[in-house]
Amino acid sequence: MEQNVKYPKRAKKVILMLFDNFVLGIYLLVFLII
Numbered sequence: 001m002e003q004n005v006k007y008p009k010r011a012k013k014v015i016l017m018l019f020d021n022f023v024l025g026i027y028l029l030v031f032l033i034i
Helices: 002-033
Strands: none
Touching: none
16 A cells, blocks of 8 residues: 555656656757747
8 A cells, every 4th residue: 555655656756857857848949949
């Protein structure tokens, strides 16, 4: 049960990190294009 509780939080953290990097990448691309 404990692993099931811990895993989603960790996965959420990783997804948020990837999303932040994705947004940062888009901003950089837009900045470079303009």
